[in-house]
Amino acid sequence: MSHGRSFPQGALVGVLTAEPLDRVLDYKAPEGGVSTGDFVVVPLGPRKVAGVVWGPGEGGFDPAKIRPVAGLLDVPPMRPEMREFLTRAADYTLTPLSMMLRLATRCPGLGQPPGTRDVLRRGQGAPDRMTPARARVLEVLEEHGGAGFAPGELSQLAGVSSSVLKGLEAQGALVRVPEPRDRPYDRLDGSLPGRPLSDDQTRAAEALRATVATRRYSTTLLKGVTGSGKTEVYLEAVAEALAQGRQALVLLPEIALTGAFLDRVEERFGAKPAEWHSGVTQAERRRCWNAVAEGQAQLVVGARSALFLPFRDLGLLVVDEEHDSSYKQEDGALYHARDMGVLRASISNAAVILASATPALETWANADAGKYARLDLPQRFGTASLPEMAAVDMRTDTPERGTWLSPGLVEQVRARIEAGEQSLLFLNRRGYAPLTLCRACGHQLGCTHCDARLVEHRFRKRLVCHQCGDSQPIPTDCPSCHVEGKLTAIGPGVERIAEEVTARFPDARIAVLSSDQLESARALKARIEQIAAGGADIIVGTQIVAKGHNFPLLTLVGVVDADLGLMGADLRAAERTFQLIRQVAGRAGRAERPGVALLQTYQPEHGVIRAILNGDEEAFWRAEAAAREAAGAPPYGRMAGVIINAPDEQRAFGVGRALAQNAGGLTRLGAQVFGPVAAPVARVRGRIRVRLLVKAPRGIALQAALAAWRSSVQVPSNTRVTIDIDPQSFY
Ligand SMILES: Nc1ncnc2c1ncn2[C@@H]1O[C@H](COP(=O)(O)OP(=O)(O)OP(=O)(O)O)[C@@H](O)[C@H]1O
Numbered sequence: 001m002s003h004g005r006s007f008p009q010g011a012l013v014g015v016l017t018a019e020p021l022d023r024v025l026d027y028k029a030p031e032g033g034v035s036t037g038d039f040v041v042v043p044l045g046p047r048k049v050a051g052v053v054w055g056p057g058e059g060g061f062d063p064a065k066i067r068p069v070a071g072l073l074d075v076p077p078m079r080p081e082m083r084e085f086l087t088r089a090a091d092y093t094l095t096p097l098s099m100m101l102r103l104a105t106r107c108p109g110l111g112q113p114p115g116t117r118d119v120l121r122r123g124q125g126a127p128d129r130m131t132p133a134r135a136r137v138l139e140v141l142e143e144h145g146g147a148g149f150a151p152g153e154l155s156q157l158a159g160v161s162s163s164v165l166k167g168l169e170a171q172g173a174l175v176r177v178p179e180p181r182d183r184p185y186d187r188l189d190g191s192l193p194g195r196p197l198s199d200d201q202t203r204a205a206e207a208l209r210a211t212v213a214t215r216r217y218s219t220t221l222l223k224g225v226t227g228s229g230k231t232e233v234y235l236e237a238v239a240e241a242l243a244q245g246r247q248a249l250v251l252l253p254e255i256a257l258t259g260a261f262l263d264r265v266e267e268r269f270g271a272k273p274a275e276w277h278s279g280v281t282q283a284e285r286r287r288c289w290n291a292v293a294e295g296q297a298q299l300v301v302g303a304r305s306a307l308f309l310p311f312r313d314l315g316l317l318v319v320d321e322e323h324d325s326s327y328k329q330e331d332g333a334l335y336h337a338r339d340m341g342v343l344r345a346s347i348s349n350a351a352v353i354l355a356s357a358t359p360a361l362e363t364w365a366n367a368d369a370g371k372y373a374r375l376d377l378p379q380r381f382g383t384a385s386l387p388e389m390a391a392v393d394m395r396t397d398t399p400e401r402g403t404w405l406s407p408g409l410v411e412q413v414r415a416r417i418e419a420g421e422q423s424l425l426f427l428n429r430r431g432y433a434p435l436t437l438c439r440a441c442g443h444q445l446g447c448t449h450c451d452a453r454l455v456e457h458r459f460r461k462r463l464v465c466h467q468c469g470d471s472q473p474i475p476t477d478c479p480s481c482h483v484e485g486k487l488t489a490i491g492p493g494v495e496r497i498a499e500e501v502t503a504r505f506p507d508a509r510i511a512v513l514s515s516d517q518l519e520s521a522r523a524l525k526a527r528i529e530q531i532a533a534g535g536a537d538i539i540v541g542t543q544i545v546a547k548g549h550n551f552p553l554l555t556l557v558g559v560v561d562a563d564l565g566l567m568g569a570d571l572r573a574a575e576r577t578f579q580l581i582r583q584v585a586g587r588a589g590r591a592e593r594p595g596v597a598l599l600q601t602y603q604p605e606h607g608v609i610r611a612i613l614n615g616d617e618e619a620f621w622r623a624e625a626a627a628r629e630a631a632g633a634p635p636y637g638r639m640a641g642v643i644i645n646a647p648d649e650q651r652a653f654g655v656g657r658a659l660a661q662n663a664g665g666l667t668r669l670g671a672q673v674f675g676p677v678a679a680p681v682a683r684v685r686g687r688i689r690v691r692l693l694v695k696a697p698r699g700i701a702l703q704a705a706l707a708a709w710r711s712s713v714q715v716p717s718n719t720r721v722t723i724d725i726d727p728q729s730f731y
Pocket residue numbers: 195196197198201224225226227228229230231232356357381547548549550586
């Protein structure tokens with residue numbers, strides 16, 4: 001029956017698939033007809049692939065050759081808002097629509113009926129003997145807190161063959177049980193009372209609730225100093241969305257933060273929300289995707305890709321720590337989750353809350369210009385006060401040779417240990433040493449595939465390339481001159497700071513927190529909870545510790561190298577340094593005991609260091625905004641990066657020069673084109689990278705001009721041209 005379907009059987013329809021074709025393909029509607037938005041299966045060559053009916057077919061092909069749609073998938077149709085969002089996001093980021101659709105259909109087993117499926121769980125039995133492979137399987141189960149896994153997923157996660165699982169199953173250490181797919185989520189109760197709020201918090205919470213209650217699009221910057229209780233406040237806006245019967249999405253920049261957030265949601269609304277990020281199982285993803293589509297999931301906490309979930313009625317989007325650079329997706333579809341989130345919300349009539357203690361300059365400027373509303377929480381919650389901040393002048397308070405901590409900072413750490421308080425030493429550099437050098441010939445150890453130095457990781461006993469991830473054992477003799485025993489580690493990474501601290505305070509309990517420790521989200525959460533409960537005296541960490549954690553006993557933050565971020569020529573060097581150091585300093589003194597943050601620097605008179613210390617944030621943003629405006633830089637001008645990736649230099653520069661010569665369409669609009677030049681990291685995984693940079697005034701149709709520009713140049717098949725709109729990184 002074709003009743004209610006807009007395309008009756010045989011009608012020509014356009015179907016978008018996630019295959020890399022970059023166009024909508026024509027098919028004939030099947031028996032019963034289809035409507036725009038329906039999820040379908042279509043034949044493509046010899047295969048069958050999933051797709052979405054995008055509208056009427058284009059026609060113009062031999063009708064006899066057009067094949068019919070093979071079937072409909074049992075999934076709620078894609079809503080018009082979602083189609084509009086994908087289209088506009090694709091246009092904005094110059095990404096093929098098919099790639100956007102792929103982001104929006106990342107549901108394992110899309111359209112398969114719920115029913116049950118067999119999963120493996122931990123059983124009562126013990127293995128007869130423990131092998132490393134068996135131990136890994138049990139560890140994975142342990143880490144996921146008793147969740148069941150499809151056998152294939154479990155063997156993949158544990159990196160073991162299916163025979164290992166069979167062995168464990170035979171001994172009863174694993175049991176196979178049927179599990180219903182897509183169990184509904186527990187109801188969140190928005191009417192439960194929250195914690196009593198301070199006056200500032202109440203004011204902000206009421207204003208946010210009001211924006212949600214309008215059921216119209218708006219964006220509000222919630223700027224609150226570290227520890228002011230932004231989470232507590234935006235949970236009130238979530239309560240309002242729940243009261244309205246609409247869905248809410250909270251984006252967090254780091255999986256390690258979701259654990260604490262889930263607990264707070266449970267405490268506030270009586271149940272846990274849905275989760276969407278790389279740390280959840282396939283079954284959980286599927287459950288989340290389907291429950292979001294059906295409107296059964298009321299609240300989702302997730303990583304940036306959660307923006308592409310099929311919400312039935314999104315009423316609120318919160319982007320927590322909105323300044324965080326991890327919201328920019330840096331490969332595949334290059335999009336910024338904050339900006340695309342605002343787009344998505346404006347299409348769905350949803351309210352947006354951008355929460356941060358140190359907003360992105362873009363956000364600050366949008367609030368300053370009145371495009372976004374702004375709410376401030378100027379004080380920490382309760383009796384806690386903001387940490388006192390001071391510089392350690394490394395020119396006079398110089399560390400001993402081969403060490404990195406100044407005598408002044410060491411004394412402060414000692415005092416904290418004696419008082420039973422915690423210290424955090426922050427250095428945004430993973431590994432043991434950023435450079436390994438041969439003292440005999442001066443050779444620096446580099447990656448064979450990339451333009452990058454190898455970084456020593458003593459913990460893993462390997463040299464690692466941070467560009468491509470390749471690693472090798474640490475050699476004993478120099479690969480260039482073959483002299484033995486002359487390879488020397490130069491400069492510190494967190495592991496080296498931990499080594500120094502261990503030598504100075506042999507009795508202290510030291511915790512190293514770095515993103516490369518390959519821990520599962522659950523293990524990391526447990527470690528963070530343990531530290532928060534007082535399980536460490538000294539924490540040594542990279543930027544992973546700067547974000548949003550609450551360590552009540554922490555009263556000292558030492559920034560090992562405050563100058564580190566200031567050296568690059570990056571457009572955002574000042575902004576990033578300011579945000580990172582103020583964030584990490586904000587970990588100190590969050591409970592009753594007051595905190596101190598000490599910045600080791602060789603240039604205490606540097607403008608950015610002074611701004612960080614004196615805490616006059618508005619003055620900093622205003623100065624930074626003025627400098628950007630004078631330079632025509634974002635957000636006052638627009639930028640697009642062009643990255644050409646080719647097997648050799650000739651081809652890369654060939655395409656680059658052709659682009660530069662064809663730039664008339666852009667320059668006529670007032671844009672400037674710089675390059676081609678070899679990228680700062682000119683070789684990655686053996687391929688050559690060349691860049692161009694486009695600077696344009698605001699208010700021109702930049703994307704259209706860029707698209708025309710890109711297609712005006714012949715690109716050899718093994719060469720890729722990527723356009724990065726509003727680039728965040730320039731490597
Ligand atoms: N109204 C309140 N009642 C009780 N405790 C509160 C209240 N508001 C905040 N807190 C507590 O204060 C601490 C800081 O709150 P929260 O983590 O929300 O701050 P934040 O502004 O997000 O900080 P940051 O930007 O540093 O992540 C938390 O331990 C939180 O539980």
